[in-house]
Amino acid sequence: MAATPRIAIDAMGGDTGPAVMLAGAARAHERRSDLCFLMFGDRALIEPELEKHPSLAGAVEIVHCDDVIAGTEKPSQAIRRAKTSSMGRAIAAVKSGEANAALSAGNTGALMAMSKLALRTMPGIDRPALAALLPTLGDNDVVMLDLGANTESDAQNLVQFAVMGAAYARIALDLEKPRVQLLNIGTEELKGTDELKDAAAILRDADYLGMRFDGFIEGDKLSRGDVDVVVTDGFSGNIALKTAEGTARFVTDLLRRAFTSSVRSKIGFLISRPATELLKHHLDPNNHNGAVFLGLNGIVVKSHGSANAKGIANAIRVAARLVREDLSRKIAEDLERVSAHRTPMAAK
Template sequence: MASGPRIAIDAMGGDSGPPAMVAGAASAFERRSDLTFLLFGDQSAIRAELDGHAALAAACQIVHCDDVIAGTEKPSQAIRRAKTSSMGRAIAAVKAGEAQAAVSGGNTGALMAMAKLALRTMPGIDRPALAALLPTLGENDLVMLDLGANTECDVQNLVQFAVMGAAYARVVLDLDRPRVQLLNIGTEELKGTDELKEAAAILRRSTDVGMSFDGFIEADKISRGGADVVVTDGFSGNIALKSVEGTARFVTDLLRRAFTSSVRSKIGFLISRPATELLRHHLDPNNHNGAVFLGLNGLVVKSHGSANDKGVANAIRVAARMVREDLTRKISEDLASVSLPNSQAAQ
């Protein structure tokens, strides 16, 4: 029996369901054969996909679930079926210690609600945050949080997000002291809300935490490569994320239109194809797939609903790496080094 991480997978989640989820697990397993999986969902559909992956099948256990959470369901509706749905039972496996992390491509709101209810927040964390990797022009991707879990945040939330984001960046980006910045309307110390300015003051004093706090960053600098972790509230973070994604699609669509507008442009496309392929690879969301709910007593990774097998494999690798690096312990240790007013983290 392999001794590596055991990952619970909601095989019914995402736009493609079992085909993408099982193929993604197979791809991840090819790179790390110490992984094992619990696959939750329709047994016949999952087994049909496993028939093409004999090596993976030996490392999997199927847990049959008739119930599937639809992408259109409200979290309040979905949470009532946490005990019967493939998503809910995958999370329950983490809570019970049957798996070390859960991966789902399903309804984000439902996944967050179920995970928070089942796993609860870590000691010293008031609210969990949704973090993801974004491409940059620098040497590595950056971690951004919160991306929609909390529309309003106070000082403690922002500082806790910074600590969690830095710990996550040390794990997934292999950085000793990630550069952390708060998203703001300007870089000057006097700019922004009182919450942002107070959070910045606390982070500047927190020199014992494994991060380098570099003040504020404006939205147009997010992708330049000057920061490793960008911290904000979920309202602003979700808007910024959608803007980045929309801009990426705009650029690729504009290039496609330009390269097909005439015979000359088509010839130009053939000449510049290596560069455009590099651009396509850099902007492909499957290469950065795997958003994480940080701050829970258990690891849950959200795969993009439209992710293909490569994207699912990346989400699984993110989950497995967090398990191996014991991310939850790192966050707890860092929280103990931060002095927050009226915070449980200081106790």
């Protein structure tokens, strides 16, 4: 486990490039001065932004790259430039050991493809999954995966996602035995696809793992705070995530419209402003920024493309904590337990 996390950052990814990436790094460094960074991208654009943050002096090394992966590029196109692009070289730094984790706010599909090609999946993992923390009404956020890396998943994939998600939750949420549920169209055991039923059957018997399997959960209960890890395939997970984000924007815009519709409404807004500010804080995606590709031989974190400095700082903190807590080792240990318990069954 690294005492001083070194984060490789794709400085050219996202909507605003080096400006927000450097500002985010400075914000994270203010809270943890042991952090250091490898910034991959156009030196001529990075250096002026670095000069705006004197606190980063000595904590940042710039690695010049002319090539940048566009947000519109297909993964099959982007992967051909893995060795020359700022995104690809940031991932390669993790593979070579120059960095402990990589962070990008760029093209998600390209990041997934490059990460999988360079780092490969861990032994016992068939497919990596994209996991993120989502806000809830409970005391903790909820870990949800897969959020789009795999459109189709069989029962074994779902079990692996549960193992990885639980390991992530033990670190990110500081829980000894996270509550795990499978996203389904109902909570009854007879509902859902064969893949979901088979995965549930395996997880019910997995009391040897650091999790508590609580069956199925429906989409309208995701934000209640009654579960710590929600597992699903990437197709359903991405729809659920985008629906939740859209609903949050809808509520925010509806309140804004309501509070500006009349003089009385504006007075009401001033009275209720503390409550609306709390709601805004809770729904702000920058406070939950930093999705993680789980199941790879290395840590890769994906930031929202529109994240601000606070959002980038949060994503950096996610990466640094996973490095310090050695997420990969914890996932590997749980996978070994799964293999050990399934081998005697397979022999029969």
